[in-house]
Amino acid sequence: MLLLQINPISDALNSSEWVFPIAECFHIAAFAWSIGMIALVDFRMLGVGIQHSKPSQVARATAPWTLLGLAVVLLSGPVLFLSDPRMYLYNPSFRFKIGALVLAILFNYTIHRKVALSDTASPPVRVLVAIVSLVLWVSVVFGGLFIAFA
Amino acid sequence: MIYQFFQWLQSTDFMTFIRESGLEYPIIMSTHLACIAVFGGMIVITDLRLLGVALTERSIADVVNGLRWWKRIGFIIMICMGFMLFGSKATEYYPNPYFWAKMTALFLVLIHAIVFRPLVYNHPEELDKSPMIPTRAKVAGVLSLIIWTAVLCNGRLIGYWEPKQQQKAPATTAQVQ
Numbered sequence: 001m002l003l004l005q006i007n008p009i010s011d012a013l014n015s016s017e018w019v020f021p022i023a024e025c026f027h028i029a030a031f032a033w034s035i036g037m038i039a040l041v042d043f044r045m046l047g048v049g050i051q052h053s054k055p056s057q058v059a060r061a062t063a064p065w066t067l068l069g070l071a072v073v074l075l076s077g078p079v080l081f082l083s084d085p086r087m088y089l090y091n092p093s094f095r096f097k098i099g100a101l102v103l104a105i106l107f108n109y110t111i112h113r114k115v116a117l118s119d120t121a122s123p124p125v126r127v128l129v130a131i132v133s134l135v136l137w138v139s140v141v142f143g144g145l146f147i148a149f150a
Numbered sequence: 151m152i153y154q155f156f157q158w159l160q161s162t163d164f165m166t167f168i169r170e171s172g173l174e175y176p177i178i179m180s181t182h183l184a185c186i187a188v189f190g191g192m193i194v195i196t197d198l199r200l201l202g203v204a205l206t207e208r209s210i211a212d213v214v215n216g217l218r219w220w221k222r223i224g225f226i227i228m229i230c231m232g233f234m235l236f237g238s239k240a241t242e243y244y245p246n247p248y249f250w251a252k253m254t255a256l257f258l259v260l261i262h263a264i265v266f267r268p269l270v271y272n273h274p275e276e277l278d279k280s281p282m283i284p285t286r287a288k289v290a291g292v293l294s295l296i297i298w299t300a301v302l303c304n305g306r307l308i309g310y311w312e313p314k315q316q317q318k319a320p321a322t323t324a325q326v327q
Contacts, residue, residue, distance in 0.1 A: 051212040145183055
């Protein structure tokens with residue numbers, strides 16, 4: 001905790017008024033990108049969206065783009081965090097968001113991936129997994145925005 | 151004239167309610183943002199498909215036709231949420247250059263649609279028939295990515311802008327001292 005209080009990275013990040021907004025633009029564009037790709041798979045599991053394709057095909061095709069987006073999200077996020085670590089750590093919305101994010105990523109690369117790639121999964125299972133995925137990712141976005149209001 | 155309209159809009163009961171509400175305002179903003187995440191990806195994947203870099207094993211028609219209505223639904227929700235966010239603080243948005251930059255970018259979205267719908271989006275099957283993806287489709291994809299990125303970034307920057315008087319306030323104090 002002491003380390004977080006005297007933080008040269010925070011000083012560097014706060015020395016320019018543009019670092020935070022630019023990092024935030026990258027963060028938003030990249031989460032739109034990555035969550036949007038995952039949502040395409042979810043929509044396909046719900047039977048809508050890109051036509052004439054199996055969820056597995058959409059999942060395979062979007063996987064590298066999802067990963068690219070997530071990489072930018074996970075690089076820009078810590079930049080935002082390090083501008084004021086103490087504020088974030090004690091912010092209940094931030095804690096909720098990180099919890100939801102960890103769950104969402106774990107879910108995405110375990111159960112979600114398995115069900116999306118298996119074309120034999122039963123329809124109710126597919127629908128359930130798609131809804132859980134959408135709810136988890138939307139929760140991350142809500143938690144992130146509520147940091148500013150908590 | 152525009153300012154008077156903004157004043158009137160902001161003073162309506164509905165917009166006053168949103169402005170003075172507790173949780174409603176951030177919930178509207180979160181929904182706006184969540185729509186960007188869920189539906190924004192559809193714009194991205196359509197553009198990437200038109201550029202021939204993603205989902206190439208699926209036809210352009212499958213992507214464009216399959217996502218058309220979902221993109222429209224997302225767009226309508228996003229516009230409604232955005233209008234409430236703007237309307238509840240319209241007079242604060244009026245002098246904000248990023249707000250006008252975002253509106254300009256949204257106007258370009260409209261122009262993009264008018265130009266490229268007949269050329270590209272209304273007939274995706276024709277693009278699939280061509281051995282190479284036609285240049286007009288690639289131009290539509292690139293411009294769409296650029297314009298939407300401008301909408302997004304200017305949208306976020308609206309929140310960072312402050313009127314000049316407030317920015318100069320500390321300097322004035324220093325001069326007095």
